Amino acid sequence: MSDSEAEAPVEEVFPENEDCSQAGSIRKGCDPLAQTQRSKLQHRRSRINQQINKEMRMRAGAENLFRATTNHKVKETVALELSFVNSNLQLLKEELEELNSSMEVYQNDSESINVPMIPLGLKETKEVDLSVSLKDFICEHYGEDSSLYEKELVELMELRQAMRTPSRNEAGLELLMEYYNQLYFLDNRFFPPSKNLGVYFHWYDSLTGVPSCQRALAFEKGSVLFNIGALYTQIGAREDRSTTPGIENAIDAFQKAAGAFNYLKENFSNAPSLDMSVPSLNMLVRLMIAQVQECVFEKVLLQLQGVCRFSAHLQVAQEAARVADVYSLVYQTMTQPPVKDYVPFSWTTMVQVKSEHFKALSHYYAAVAFCDHDMLLVDDEGESEKLLIQFHVGVLEGPVLSTVLRDPEERRKLGKAHLKKAVMMHEEAMRIHSLCKILRKMDILQEVLSFAHKRSLGCYSQIDHEDDFFETAEAPPIRPKTQQKPELKTTNFSKVRVTDIFHRLGPLSVFSAKNNWSPQRRVHLGRAAEAGLRKGDYITSVNGQDCKWWKHAEVVQLLKSVTEEGVDIGVITILLPELQSQTDRRSVVLSSSGLMSSDKENVRRLGQSNTSRSTGSLLTWNKKNSTAVGKGSSSTFSLPFKDTEAMY
Incomplete structure (x- = not known):
């Protein structure tokens, strides 16, 4: 797939009565400053979260000073300050609780009278700049010029910014799912199991506003999954339950919300915030099931x-x-x-x-x-x-x-x-x-x-x-x-279905964070073995043209047409763990007029596990639940995946 095909515009969605500043593509979130009830509520929640964060930092500093000082006057002053801070935190907590109790904002505005449902507000997150860390990783790990990936970095950051304010409809859910699926590729491309990139993800508790900060990408995944469940609760509460189709939609939304919270409970562990702890998720699952049962009663009564x-x-x-x-x-x-x-x-x-x-x-x-x-x-x-x-x-x-x-x-x-x-x-x-x-x-x-x-x-x-x-x-x-x-x-x-934003780095089965290889070396190919090619080498370029996503037959065909002068190729060798520290840069140049048929088989390793433009391969997170389909110069995510490791 060409770059133009990979970036084909998504069909625009114009939801009815949606509180967005304007309808746009799936990558655009709602305007949090729009003058609608739900947007005002979200803006107030964000402001309160920031104030709670500030007061908690002040309290932590005051408590440290209180423990450290031996001066009685200072202790009295700090104790007085702590009382003011705790009082402010209590007021902010009450204000946030009132926002969490604002159920009428999320209910349907039809004239029918229904018992209100309990929706969840979305978890708020702070902006995070991934570009610096990802650029460094591209240079150090992949050995490429990171400036060539500015476009991909901007696309990733725009997607994360948009998912912070999803619209309350199917388009908003697809936006969150798109980012969640994209995190799969991001994890495999840039987050090695033995190294930390130093990127901090900040999220606020959905009910208390208490901030949590983790360097693990699993925290980002879990928080986005929580918001998917929370958005389903808002969609379910908004349905008009005076009609059978409306009740059916509400049942479906609340069941999917329960499924999202249950999935989060079973597949992520060591949650840093209370809203994603096992007791809280158990409570949310049961609450969603109860609201489903209430909708079933309304459906039977209507029928x-x-x-x-x-x-x-x-x-x-x-x-x-x-x-x-x-x-x-x-x-x-x-x-x-x-x-x-x-x-x-x-x-x-x-x-x-x-x-x-x-x-x-x-x-x-x-x-x-x-x-x-x-x-x-x-x-x-x-x-x-x-x-x-x-x-x-x-x-x-x-x-x-x-x-x-x-x-x-x-x-x-x-x-x-x-x-x-x-x-x-x-x-x-x-x-x-x-x-x-x-x-x-x-x-x-x-x-x-x-x-x-x-x-x-x-x-x-x-x-x-x-x-x-x-x-x-x-x-x-x-x-x-x-x-x-x-x-x-x-x-x-x-x-x-999403396209791996950084697909230009190459097939994920080879060019991932968990793999290490020798520095790329330039080989002027006449006879393969004499030029320095070894079994297991991976060709990255032919005559200066990137061929990471080329099919085996295409590379072989080009090598068969080698001239008297030979052909220049870029080669890497995937290293075993014990050999990773012994890598050295070297260059092999040899001119010859022929290419032995026995050498052709050793030029490029393109086994069944490698992704080409026309065949698919299983990714390594969970082979039962995930797969990547490469087409052209892209990888396409098509199935859900599972993180059974500890989140933090």
């Missing part, structure tokens, strides 16, 4: 809307009970250390509110099934009995079950018990909601809770007869059941 069947309302009630159960599990996870002191209080409260809210809904729909006599349309008494046995957790069988099925009054009493339970749980959800100042500001959630409570209370008033002298029985628990189990969807990196 059965207007269907007056006894079995339909029992099904909705069991779906609501399932949602309540998974949110209860998330709440337990959030209230365990170390997550307890890390997760925003508004998140924990929201999860607890949802758990109580969906318990109430399960009892409400059970009551509707029992109280509305017209809904008992199942003629087969055996089928009705089977439904009730599978519905309640408690034992409801024999004479009691037969009485419930045949006697409308008994069904009314059972429905009344479920309604009483629903009213009590709705009131508990509203009580918990009132304890959180941030949630009290969310009009949508307040409206949903109030509406559900009034509806259950109204139904209870209708069936509560004045001559009811018996005490309302305790409603039996409802057995959770779902029609669609959530799944973890691993991010499909293969859908975003």
